[in-house]
Amino acid sequence: xxxxxxxxxxxxxxxxxxxxxxxxxxxxxxxxxxxxxxxxxxxxxxxxxxxxxxxxxxxxxxxxxxxxxxxxxxxxxxxxxxxxxxxxxxxxxxxxxxxxxxxxxxxxxxxxxxxxxxxxxxxxxxxxxxxxxxxxxxxxxxxxxxxxxxxxxxxxxxxxxxxxxxxxxxxxxxxxxxxxxxxxxxxxxxxxxxxxxxxxxxxxxxxxxxxxxxxxxxxxxxxxxxxxxxxxxxxxxxxxxxxxxxxxxxxxxxxxxxxxxxxxxxxxxxxxxxxxxxxxxxxxxxxxxxxxxxxxxxxxxxxxxxxxxxxxxxxxxxxxxxxxxxxxxxxxxxxxxxxxxxxxxxxxxxxxxxxxxxxxxxxxxxxxxxxxxxxxxxxxxxxxxxxxxxxxxxxxxxxxxxxxxxxxxxxxxxxxxxxxxxxxxxxxxxxxxxxxx
Ligand SMILES: [Zn+2]
Ligand SMILES: [Zn+2]
Numbered sequence: 198x199x200x201x202x203x204x205x206x207x208x209x210x211x212x213x214x215x216x217x218x219x220x221x222x223x224x225x226x227x228x229x230x231x232x233x234x235x236x237x238x239x240x241x242x243x244x245x246x247x248x249x250x251x252x253x254x255x256x257x258x259x260x261x262x263x264x265x266x267x268x269x270x271x272x273x274x275x276x277x278x279x280x281x282x283x284x285x286x287x288x289x290x291x292x293x294x295x296x297x298x299x300x301x302x303x304x305x306x307x308x309x310x311x312x313x314x315x316x317x318x319x320x321x322x323x324x325x326x327x328x329x330x331x332x333x334x335x336x337x338x339x340x341x342x343x344x345x346x347x348x349x350x351x352x353x354x355x356x357x358x359x360x361x362x363x364x365x366x367x368x369x370x371x372x373x374x375x376x377x378x379x380x381x382x383x384x385x386x387x388x389x390x391x392x393x394x395x396x397x398x399x400x401x402x403x404x405x406x407x408x409x410x411x412x413x414x415x416x417x418x419x420x421x422x423x424x425x426x427x428x429x430x431x432x433x434x435x436x437x438x439x440x441x442x443x444x445x446x447x448x449x450x451x452x453x454x455x456x457x458x459x460x461x462x463x464x465x466x467x468x469x470x471x472x473x474x475x476x477x478x479x480x481x482x483x484x485x486x487x488x489x490x491x492x493x494x495x496x497x498x499x500x501x502x503x504x505x506x507x508x509x510x511x512x513x514x515x516x517x518x519x520x521x522x523x524x525x526x527x528x529x530x531x532x533x534x535x536x537x538x539x540x541x542x543x544x545x546x547x548x549x550x551x552x553x554x555x556x557x558x559x560x561x562x563x564x565x566x567x568x569x570x571x572x573x574x575x576x577x578x579x580x581x582x583x584x585x586x587x588x589x590x591x592x593x594x595x596x597x598x599x600x601x602x603x604x605x606x607x608x609x610x611x612x613x614x615x616x617x618x619x620x621x622x623x624x625x626x627x628x629x630x631x632x633x634x
Contacts, residue, residue: 210410210544210558223546223622224615228352232614235345240607243341246270247606248319250333254308254326257364258374260285263306263336267361270340274347276359283378287361290388291346297355298624300617301385301393303376303568304339305332305365314597329599331398331584334606336361338396341610346617355621358390365567367529376570385574391624392539393571394616395579396609400591402583404602407551407612408559409580411540415533416467416493417500418565423448423488423511424523425475432480441475444520445486449473451510459506460499467493467563468503493563495532533569536576543578546619550612578616582609
């Protein structure tokens with residue numbers, strides 16, 4: 198685990214932008230022009246690929262056809278391709294024409310159990326399954342980036358590893374999967390990856406824009422379950438039992454004070470109880486109630502403290518009523534951390550490609566992304582790509598009406614190409630002048 202620099206959020210991007218010393222553009226004008234030309238050449242094919250993926254969405258750890266498509270495309274480009282990584286994952290290595298480090302571009306491939314409600318002609322053919330988180334766009338952008346960089350590989354100073362990851366949305370119960378399993382199976386080794394890049398579509402922001410912030414930008418996501426055990430009795434004779442519903446209600450109310458009273462208000466966190474189940478009948482005192490929820494944090498300090506405070510509250514409240522409890526708390530994704538040194542090095546690239554007024558600050562969100570696992574191991578750079586059609590409202594992520602603007606893809610490919618090439622270029626600068634990350 199890397200030591201994290203904790204960054205205050207307000208106006209961070211502006212502070213960062215203002216602090217950037219002018220650096221020589223890493224990608225020269227001819228290469229930049231070539232990227233533009235190659236993006237134009239692949240644009241139609243990428244839209245075709247995206248529509249195929251959209252019509253054929255596959256659930257987490259079941260991305261068989263998506264993986265086949267990615268592997269076939271990467272093989273056709275002459276990359277070294279590994280399949281079956283973390284079950285259905287695909288890894289393709291582009292070896293550049295010049296020696297250098299290895300950087301990675303990560304895309305996720307899975308869809309969600311949602312029935313699509315859009316009217317697009319390429320809507321899902323798989324009933325109850327939909328690319329409602331835009332992972333079809335992510336996969337297509339990564340493939341487009343592979344195609345474009347392959348066409349200028351003589352100029353690539355090092356290697357680019359393309360990671361097509363399954364199960365970002367979470368593996369099915371009792372299965373491993375996602376970024377953590379990809380890492381366990383060595384995706385960041387052989388050759389070792391020095392920095393990793395990823396993006397997520399963002400429907401609140403218009404096409405042509407990107408959002409970014411250094412430091413923690415998305416939350417950790419942990420799961421908990423509390424069971425309250427009382428004693429059953431006749432509904433009209435509560436004094437003969439221990440009412441698990443009343444105890445659970447006290448616990449629900451008390452847990453609201455964890456974030457508001459036990460944590461630094463400047464360091465956001467969320468505690469949500471999303472499920473409550475218990476009792477058997479209206480006139481029977483409930484013997485058992487279970488509560489299930491999620492905890493989201495940006496900092497590891499909060500992540501450590503919250504379960505301790507929760508457990509103590511739960512135990513002591515229950516004890517006050519004579520009830521007993523179990524407390525099951527399971528950590529999942531860490532928070533997504535944009536390495537500040539890498540951000541300082543790469544942000545000029547984002548600004549150069551898009552224009553300064555089109556790169557906005559991304560306020561930390563309490564949603565989660567398993568890109569976090571990569572960024573916990575090596576420097577990571579994760580940004581958000583606007584996919585809203587200008588002048589129109591847009592449905593949010595995970596909505597059955599989600600319909601990102603496809604024009605975002607060419608821009609996503611272009612930005613990703615520049616980021617990866619600049620990252621390699623900057624690492625190839627001789628030691629002393631080098632911008633090591
Ligand atoms: Zn999602
Ligand atoms: Zn997603």
